[in-house]
Amino acid sequence: MMSEARASRRSGALVLRGEAGIGKSALLEWVAAEAARTPGHEVTVLRATGFESESRLASAGLHQLLWPVRQRINDLPAAQAMALRRSLGMSGSFSPYGQDYSEGPPRPAESTSAPAESTSAPAESSSAPAESTVSPSDSAQDRFLGGLAVLTLLSCMADEGPVLCLIDDAQWLDTTSAETLLFAARRLAAEGVVMLFATREDGFTGVGLPELQLSRLSREEAERLLNGRHLDGLTPTARDRVLNQAHGNPLALIEFGSAPHAGTNLPSPLPVAERVTAAFRARIAALPEKTRLMLLIAAAEGRGYLPATIAAGALLGAGLADLEEAERARLVQITGSSVAFRHPLISSATYQGASAARRLEVHRALGESATDPDCRARHRAAAAMAPDEDVAAELERAADRALGRTGYSTAAELYQQAAELTPDIDARARRLGLAANAYLRAGRLAAADELAAAAGKYAEAPEEHARLARIRAAVEFERGEQSGAARLLIDNVRHAAAEDVPGMLRTGATYAWSCGDVATIKRSAELLRAGGHDDKAVRGLAHVVDGDYARGLPLLAELIATARSAPFETAEERLHVITCGLILGDDAATLDLALTEARRLRREGLIGSLPDALQALAQVQTTAGRHRDAEATAAEAITIARDTGMAVRKSRINVVLARIAAIEGDENRLRILTANAAAVPGCGLADVAVSLLDLGLGRYETALRRLDEIAGDPRRHTSANLLAAADQVEAAVRTGQPARAREPLGRVRSWADAGGLAWARAVAFRCEALVSDSGEAYETALRLHEEDGGRPFERARTELLYGEWLRRARRRADARVPLRSALEIFERLKAAPWSERARSELRATGEPGAPSTSYGHADLLDRLTPQELQVVRLAADGISSREIAAQLFLSPRTVEYHLYKAYPKLGVASRKELHKLHL
Template sequence: MLYGRNTERTRISTLLAEARDHRRSAALLLRGEAGIGKSALLDDAEATLRAAGGTHVLRAVGVEAESNLAYAGLNQLLWHVRDRLGALPAAQAAALRTALDDPGAPTDHRDRFTAGLAVLTLLADLAEDRGPALCLVDDAQWLDGATAQALLFAARRLTADGVVMLFAARDTGFTGTGLPELPLERLGARDAERMLADRDVPRAARARVIRESQGNPLALREFAAAGQRTPSTPDPLPVADRVTAAFRDRIAELPDKTQAMLLIAAAEGRGHLPTLLRAARRFGADLTDLAAAERAGLVDVSGRSVAFRHPLILTAAYQGAVATQRIAVHQAIADIADDPDCRVRHRASAAMVPDEDVAKELEDAAERARNRTGYATASALYRQAAELTPDAQARAARLAAAADLTLQAGNVEEAERLSASADPLLTDPAARARLGRLHATVEFERGDPRAAVRMLVEHAAHAAPDDRTAMLRDAANYAWTSGNAPSVLRIAAASDDPYVRGLAHQVRDEHDRGLPIIADLLARPGDPVRAAQLALILGDDRAVLDLTAAEADRCRRHGLVAALPNVLQTQAHAQIMLGLHADAEASVAEAVALARDTGLDRRAGRLRAALARVAAIEGDEDRLRDLTADAPPPGGGFADSARALLDLALGRHDDALRRLDDIAAGPRRHGTHALLSAADQVEAAVRAGAPDLARPAHERFRAWARASAQPWALAVAARCEALLTDAEEPFKLAADLHERSTRPFEKARTELLYGEWLRRARRRSDARVPLRSAIETFERLRAAPWLDRARAELRATGESAAAPAAPSALDRLTPQELQVVRLAAEGTSSREIAAQLFLSPRTVEYHLYKAYPKLGISSRKELSTLLEPA
């Protein structure tokens, strides 16, 4: 019976009822100290589900001894449903088989987050089959890192699957999950009194037991069961420690061989009875010696397993033994262990001094975990190996490996701490250079690209040739994206890499020399992500979109979740320039969610800043401020350009000109966004009545446009010339070039300016044509301030502006609904869409169900006629 938990039981029962009746999903983390009743609530949740006819319950318990065994928790959770793996999409099935150490698992699916997606799909499939699915995870603070990441990835994507995931964890550990938490408080006096009364504790003794237990349910139960004795510890100790002491006192009263069996079970940790019994022979003990512990209610023995009734009993059994006994037990288990991971864990626990043999075994275990994408686990094993490594250089190398794996697991701060520990131990220059590259990556992720550049340049001088080239290229790229022009030039002086030289020419405004190099590199086969960056520098929007779309598709097909945020960010830039604002919103929303899921929370500000230009075009100053509030470099470059564009849109020409002057003279003047701002600078100067201030900006942009040969850029350069010369021919040239260009917003701006020029020339009839076209585009882009100007100009020609066009039905969709709808319109099945977007099929159907009324349709068949391809 549960006491004092009506509120908690009601909340959990509601989640289960909604999962059953409305196919909703939820995840909840129960948080509280040891003995507070978390496990009892999980048991109650299972009983509630089964009483309602539910059958699908998956359970796992975090085991401290297995916290460094990659996917140990996932194996435990999914053991009884492994036969369902064959029904999963291929990439998910492969990832899960790899995680579960299936001998037949392919070796080319190495993204750890795909295992989490596979868990989500599996849970959703179970829920689809006869009712809701319940996933219960106890002692989550002891889950291995790989399992924790997989389960949290699944939990954050629950929507409409009929799945409930309940986690239970102590007050410390399993933090930063992003899940809603339900803290469990200690029992009040009335509930504690009821509990003791039901256990026939004499009334005279209850007050003391309640006072000593402080309302902790386990303490109440144990102190009452011990005849109202209190443990042999002083009052100031935390209640959990006092309960542990009480268990230790009870264990001390048992026969010596029973105590030995409990120590072996505690050291073994997994509850594997055959291993326990084999080790027990070394100490003259056997299964009969566990009987006294069973009768005392300390352990349960069933089948081939032994389980402590509470983790604090295990702690008491282990801590109650002296060090020599613990070492002897660990060594005995290591000697009889068949599994290499089990063997090395116990050898390490028995090692009191550095031991290279044990350290090497730990390193081998770390590599096994790495090969199964258990990066957090692998890092922990490398750290343990480093602690037992006698040689300073080898210890540093293992610390560096741990740091690299920690970074891959998404923990930037811990990676920096580990690399800082390794740094002073290294004497080999090449090894220090490799570690320096990791330091630089950490600094870049923290949002300090200048520090990253400095580190890469310093360490590249001591690196091996191949490493040196790659490090200088990375340094140049960091310097370029953050607007650090002097560093680009310094790096170019030390590198013969074509990419670096191309960037250096750009910095010197030698566009006719730099852009051909970039174009040549783009034409060569190579890394599609790098190719997309090259196309971005060239201003080739369609190439950027095609490259990122193909790469995103590859990442989705192979489940390469961690690689997607950067790809989607670049894709969003191209989508914005192409006028696909809703698609850009969807790309950024997905990138932000994935960055957070993969532990790269710091990227969120940079990713969101990509939408700053959309907010500027729409004239939404509050949103622009919100999007750029926490944008580190290079996101700040997008933010500066966007703020200047908003000033221009709102008629704040002097403010725009000051901001644009700062960009032109600032460190980011050579970036593609800043170059486009040069065109804005021309318009701002002309409208502010200072055309002479615009001429340098015009020359700079025109030189870049000619070298890039992009039609949109040549059109904008012609528009700038028209503004400065007040002549029609450049406007006509710009209009012609825009017909072959890819940037609708820039085309509409040219049409607006041309219309204004024609009206001033008293050619009102001619002016209406470009103004109508501009209005149509501005309406589609929701470019409110620009639309107001265009309508005012059209009215000035004597024509009333047409009624605003009805908003696009797509504008009513959420970013994720838009992604789902676009894929469904192409004929992609719900299961395929789910695999691509890292959702469950049921969630895909839910999004379609929500989208159809917004689009005014009722079935998939109508989607293909409603939507044009993105």
């Protein structure tokens, strides 16, 4: 893999998965050795090892990996550098081990020869997060901007030569490190970087990365391994017993074959790893008492920091010299300031083999001698036998520090542990609330909900109940229970602090709107008005759901105009305005607002909020007829949503793409895109898309039945369902039931008159023409389409219907003009069913052939992948590769790679020629 990366500048990531002792570490060592021997550029090797004891130390894995190149963080774009420093908790020469090191931190459990698994085969701080409860999308920001920073850093290093990142025991990485490294690994493409993750069966998902499952050795391979160890004293009988008991596990083969009395029967029902652990435990038990004590201290300390082990040992009457026997027994290796167990199972055997009293004594000594506050808190908590406010407060401070480094899961675990050790009931409730909110920010919804419910049992202060309600509401909404989420907020707003009331009511109304909960929207508006808060958006929504478009839509339009002249301060408010723009159907304003917000979020690295902005952008790009752009935008939104733990958004984004599939007549794709829509909030567009497909394919009865159901849905008062009402009119007329068109026609007229948008008025006149069979109404509709210039699909539908009307009126020559225009638009949109209808109508007017049309640049862009299209558009605007990389969360090298692939597809040779294409 490394030689391929060097030759072609390609990158790759792979997860090596297997049981303990299967040879994962040995494979990593072999890869590192091969990289060192490969001719050409020198390979930079960065390494990290996960440790169970460090899984609650935020960014501990990142520290190990990046410490040797920490000076290069200064070369990153400012926002990325700041996010990575914050994630690492860096200030000057900060070290996660509590000391400053001129040559880097200790590298615990790292051994250049890895004897335990070797085989012969090459095989900013926030101390009170609950005060500002946020949804997962609001909080993924610094975590994943840090991932982009890691990607950029590795890419820049690869400009000087290939980079190899080796991460061992990934199942014990802290959550922050794991998420950050995975974010970077999924975006590797053309940098010359390879990332290898070695992990046991469980605990590290590696979603989105290829995996290699390591299997046990065959009998023949196991024999070769034993032969290579030159175990001359092993009798044939003992040799067979070792082979049988090891079951092809390399570590078991080595340990069973090397141990005194090799081949002695061990309890066979035990898994291989447990038998190896038992063998290690027997070897440890044979050591002197003080040696066992120092081994226990090292195992409990967990990070391999030798000074901490020595300091705790001094308090218990042991010292460095007592580790000599363990070194001679090849159980540990001491190098510089680190003490490394030859294999994690040795550490486990040491710790688990000690008595509970001895373990507590060791943790007390480690806590008393610790110089790092996080380690002190961890060991004091491990030694606590009963609730202790002093220890709980120290854990809370450690959680605050983890939160400041965006270690949300780590912080949550520490807050929860602090709550368990808190004697006071109110303080326990508060800390459980802090833990719940941190879990929410980490995207771990089930844990957030469970702890919020637990905190509610203890909480007495009304404000605490309001904060917990906000957490539980965010969880409910992410799960798809938007009505329950809205009611949670509205019912608990009376407990909230005055400054939190408007936000809770606004969010509650938004949740309620997405599921058509009319009563909750109205109640939100009433409570806002009673509290003296003039919220035009909520008032507007309350009027709209009541069918009072004349009072509701102007309020939304006024809010949008205000936002365009003076943008709101928070991302939540700006996204709320964009949603109002989508509801109103003001495409020009919404496109401007969504593009501006997406650029701002990219510029500031606020990745967590980006999927919502991109979803809105894709929706308005679809209505503007920019289908390929919409698909590229949606693809990016889905990728980011997946990487930031917001999988529920995938279904909502897919529903935006469902309208494109419906227009193009792609029934299979439409079925896939809407498969999970019923269980996801904000997916009312799915039924609208399916009914549009039925209409396009001439299945008018089926379409009408579905559209009648949509008309009875509480969510019918949206611009998307305005189009459904227009489709309902057409379906009713096509089936010869004009009486069933009266109600939807009245709705379309009322909406269009109240909103005053040209495209909506054009659609209303088209519906009027269908019902009244009026050519004058068609002509008025087309004039309005011409005035608006947007919504090309709606314009083409009007032209098709008018052409049909003219042909029926025997005005064949006149009919050809709108029919040709309709066919041109339909073909450009790849709207196959509609193109065929227009072509058929043209033939009926006596115009033969009606060949398909080529659309030059539009056809060229269809050759590009979604990511290539995004890169090409930005490059055509004169934006540098480095800036494009920052905007699209890629590496600069990957941007260049996409351009290199796109040029021949577009028939150009350089960036300069992109300008000539007028993309």
